Amino acid sequence: MSESLKESLTDRFGRTVDYLRISVTDRCDLRCVYCMSENMTFLPREQLLTLEEIIQIGRCFTELGVSKIRITGGEPLHRRNILSVFEAFGQLDGLNDLTITTNGTQLHRFAKPLADAGVTRVNISLDTLDANRFKALTRNGDIDKVLNGIDAAQKVGFKRIKINAVVLKNRNHDEVCALVEHAIKRGIDISFIEEMPLGVIGDHDREECYYSSDDIRRDLEKTFDLIPTTETTGGPSRYYRIANEQSRVGFISPHSHNFCDTCNRVRLTAEGRLLLCLGQEHSVDLRTVVRAHPGDDDTLKQAIREAMEIKPLGHDFDLSAKPVIFRHMNHTGG
Numbered sequence: 001m002s003e004s005l006k007e008s009l010t011d012r013f014g015r016t017v018d019y020l021r022i023s024v025t026d027r028c029d030l031r032c033v034y035c036m037s038e039n040m041t042f043l044p045r046e047q048l049l050t051l052e053e054i055i056q057i058g059r060c061f062t063e064l065g066v067s068k069i070r071i072t073g074g075e076p077l078h079r080r081n082i083l084s085v086f087e088a089f090g091q092l093d094g095l096n097d098l099t100i101t102t103n104g105t106q107l108h109r110f111a112k113p114l115a116d117a118g119v120t121r122v123n124i125s126l127d128t129l130d131a132n133r134f135k136a137l138t139r140n141g142d143i144d145k146v147l148n149g150i151d152a153a154q155k156v157g158f159k160r161i162k163i164n165a166v167v168l169k170n171r172n173h174d175e176v177c178a179l180v181e182h183a184i185k186r187g188i189d190i191s192f193i194e195e196m197p198l199g200v201i202g203d204h205d206r207e208e209c210y211y212s213s214d215d216i217r218r219d220l221e222k223t224f225d226l227i228p229t230t231e232t233t234g235g236p237s238r239y240y241r242i243a244n245e246q247s248r249v250g251f252i253s254p255h256s257h258n259f260c261d262t263c264n265r266v267r268l269t270a271e272g273r274l275l276l277c278l279g280q281e282h283s284v285d286l287r288t289v290v291r292a293h294p295g296d297d298d299t300l301k302q303a304i305r306e307a308m309e310i311k312p313l314g315h316d317f318d319l320s321a322k323p324v325i326f327r328h329m330n331h332t333g334g
Contacts (some may be wrong), residue, residue, distance in 0.1 A: 008065035011311040013077045019068045019265045028075040031139035049272045055088045068097040077106040090118020107149030115156040126163045128172045162189040167212040191250035193236045213251040274309035
């Protein structure tokens with residue numbers, strides 16, 4: 001299909017939706033304190049979308065104009081036979097960007113197969129460079145596995161590699177400069193993320209631990225010359241260039257700099273709910289659609305089109321309130 005004839009998805013506020021994030025599992029080998037509670041109850045496997053259903057939904061979205069798909073979790077590489085999804089998506093016409101967000105612990109095994117499948121960019125979660133802090137923040141993690149995973153990803157030569165760091169006051173906020181230095185030495189990007197109030201976590205008070213993007217930027221500017229840029233990867237990061245370096249620093253700021261007015265994203269949860277907003281519960285059950293109409297792309301596409309009519313204007317995140325969104329980040333997808 002030619003670009004001029006290709007359909008596009010537009011919500012009721014005139015925003016074009018061209019970016020789909022797909023959570024392929026809620027399970028993970030880490031237990032990050034901002035993502036889930038220590039003793040999580042995971043979805044029964046029969047409630048998850050099958051790999052074939054994920055492929056069908058992703059393909060239909062690309063035929064409706066989506067040009068970027070990000071595979072997330074939980075930890076997506078924890079899902080058995082997940083490479084088949086990347087391989088299928090890597091063959092889709094019109095998909096310009098196939099990305100994975102991973103904790104990196106299994107990248108030493110998967111980096112080359114992912115690149116061979118057509119993955120263009122890799123985002124790796126890394127909130128600290130201190131092994132003891134890493135174990136505390138992840139509750140059980142080994143930082144060397146992640147660092148080795150980054151090494152493997154760099155050897156493969158993805159188009160871009162980026163570190164994602166969630167910053168918590170008095171937990172890791174004093175490491176933001178060190179994390180940027182680490183990114184510069186590797187020649188990769190880094191984004192700092194304000195914690196999002198999803199689910200009951202029990203580890204810390206989110207309001208007390210909040211450290212804004214403005215605070216982080218002020219800390220960084222004591223050491224680095226940050227140059228504003230209009231560059232984008234299609235997501236919510238607002239990027240700065242570092243003078244005389246190839247690395248970029250991004251800020252994802254759902255609280256301090258709400259980015260809802262330009263939202264071009266929807267999320268598919270592991271159990272098949274199409275979430276129209278990260279911070280709201282507006283959703284459509286696509287699992288029911290695909291199972292009630294097996295192999296029927298037309299019915300699925302119509303459900304996707306109609307879902308655009310309930311995409312809200314924005315979220316209502318409030319760090320001072322008890323969570324009104326009870327699903328955890330691992331259920332939602334990063």
